Amino acid sequence: MRTHYSGEIKPELDGKEVTVAGWVHEIRDLGKLKFLVLRDREGFVQITAKKDTCDATVLKAIDSASRESVIEVRGRVQKNSRAPGSVEVIPENISILSLAQSPLPMDVTLKVDADIDTRLNNRFMDVRKPDVSAIFTIRSKVVRAARSYLDSNGFIEIHTPKIIASASEGGTNLFPISYFDKEAFLAQSPQLYKQMMMASGLDRVYETTFYFRAEEHDTRRHLNEVTAVDVELAFIKDEEEVLSVLEGLVLEMIKAAAACVKELGILKKEITVPEKAERLTYDEALEMLAAHGKKIAWGEDIDTEGEKLLGEVMKNERSTELYYIKDYPLKVRPFYTMPFSEKYSRSFDLEYKGVEVSSGAQRINDYGLLVDRMKALKLDPGNFSFYLDAFKYGMPPHGGFGLGIDRMMMQMLELPIREVVLFPRDRHRLTP
Ligand code: AMO
Numbered sequence: 001m002r003t004h005y006s007g008e009i010k011p012e013l014d015g016k017e018v019t020v021a022g023w024v025h026e027i028r029d030l031g032k033l034k035f036l037v038l039r040d041r042e043g044f045v046q047i048t049a050k051k052d053t054c055d056a057t058v059l060k061a062i063d064s065a066s067r068e069s070v071i072e073v074r075g076r077v078q079k080n081s082r083a084p085g086s087v088e089v090i091p092e093n094i095s096i097l098s099l100a101q102s103p104l105p106m107d108v109t110l111k112v113d114a115d116i117d118t119r120l121n122n123r124f125m126d127v128r129k130p131d132v133s134a135i136f137t138i139r140s141k142v143v144r145a146a147r148s149y150l151d152s153n154g155f156i157e158i159h160t161p162k163i164i165a166s167a168s169e170g171g172t173n174l175f176p177i178s179y180f181d182k183e184a185f186l187a188q189s190p191q192l193y194k195q196m197m198m199a200s201g202l203d204r205v206y207e208t209t210f211y212f213r214a215e216e217h218d219t220r221r222h223l224n225e226v227t228a229v230d231v232e233l234a235f236i237k238d239e240e241e242v243l244s245v246l247e248g249l250v251l252e253m254i255k256a257a258a259a260c261v262k263e264l265g266i267l268k269k270e271i272t273v274p275e276k277a278e279r280l281t282y283d284e285a286l287e288m289l290a291a292h293g294k295k296i297a298w299g300e301d302i303d304t305e306g307e308k309l310l311g312e313v314m315k316n317e318r319s320t321e322l323y324y325i326k327d328y329p330l331k332v333r334p335f336y337t338m339p340f341s342e343k344y345s346r347s348f349d350l351e352y353k354g355v356e357v358s359s360g361a362q363r364i365n366d367y368g369l370l371v372d373r374m375k376a377l378k379l380d381p382g383n384f385s386f387y388l389d390a391f392k393y394g395m396p397p398h399g400g401f402g403l404g405i406d407r408m409m410m411q412m413l414e415l416p417i418r419e420v421v422l423f424p425r426d427r428h429r430l431t432p
Helices: 056-064 116-121 130-152 191-199 239-258 261-267 282-291 304-318 367-376 381-391 405-413
Strands: 017-029 033-040 043-050 070-079 087-098 176-179 182-186 204-212 225-234 278-281 322-326 347-352 355-362 398-404
Touching: 017 056, 017 087, 033 056, 033 070, 043 056, 043 070, 056 087, 130 204, 130 225, 130 239, 130 261, 130 405, 191 204, 191 225, 191 381, 191 398, 225 239, 225 405, 239 322, 239 347, 239 355, 239 398, 239 405, 278 282, 278 304, 282 304, 282 322, 304 322, 304 347, 304 355, 347 398, 347 405, 355 405, 367 381, 398 405
Parallel strands: 043 087, 278 322
Antiparallel strands: 017 033, 017 070, 033 043, 070 087, 176 182, 204 225, 225 398, 322 347, 347 355, 355 398
């Protein structure tokens, strides 16, 4: 059993017996002296074996350990100003716990850059690299910060089914699955279920969830399996209350990432925490884009290029990287979105550095209006009876949003989406 991680081996422990365990990062044999660099999740520690003072079994173990083998080393800490971190471990016993085959499928010493496909095919090895493991340490802190913010604001964490019978966002991007003798799909969103919970009395809920989306994208920012935080809250006056929960949540997540000083140092990244999110309306966004040469017809969605340009304009002219676009045309939003007038809706997207990270709205809570909106969008209310029932017997006003965790990570660290997901699912990738 290891007693210490590499990060704990400090010169102050001089003379103390320790056990460290991890992977053989590098071996250098200088004849009289053998150096073995051991790597674990916290970093590296140098194991130094002198030929004339070290036990023969220790020297033999070093000779037989291939790179990336898993070993456990018991030994004494020794201060040494010439060793990395001014400290080394003089081994008294080395056990080889698992011998690695060679050649290795990829290099983990950071000397050779492997392409992203090789890295993802060998993700278990890729994550051994400190810069890659740093991403997932930050991700864990960010998700924990999201949960903790929502918990402390009275939200209850729920889990809704991922095997569903009908579409929640419109029907085209569902993955069909066979479910005994019935047709079923992987859930593209917890939307209908989180809304139904608003009629249950648990009036503030959230879920850290998967979305499965059968979209044939091949971009830096789309995946077919997405992780997100979905939130829904009831007894709201309008969408502003939903926006303020989203703003608080996103700022906490960015703060949590910015606090990962060691990991950001390894990644050579800096994260600036915005003070708040700025606000724009959809119409203002269109005007700003038009003023910068990008024309979008009223009622069209703002495309990727438009979003990117808007990101640049907001940064240069308003010194902000985080902003909402509110009041979208009703016709580009899903059926459950609360209308604001004939043309507009009580909906919003949150943009971070020119990419949409969240979208949400106040929802329709009136049964009759909901059915009308379904019909207007050519959806058959008969397919949604399990959902519509929740609106018949007391449904409070409510709203919510879905916030992409992968998108947040990618924008905070300014990396492509595949880098921030352990085992990404895209059009070409189903294993590992
Ligand atoms: P929407 O479809 O906009 O809204 O999704 C919400 C957020 O999820 C993330 N996201 C994705 N990330 C990567 N790849 C994808 N293919 C992908 N699709 C979505 C984005 C996006 O902003 N039911 C509504 C939310 C609500 O109104 O509560 C919904 O799913 O960050």
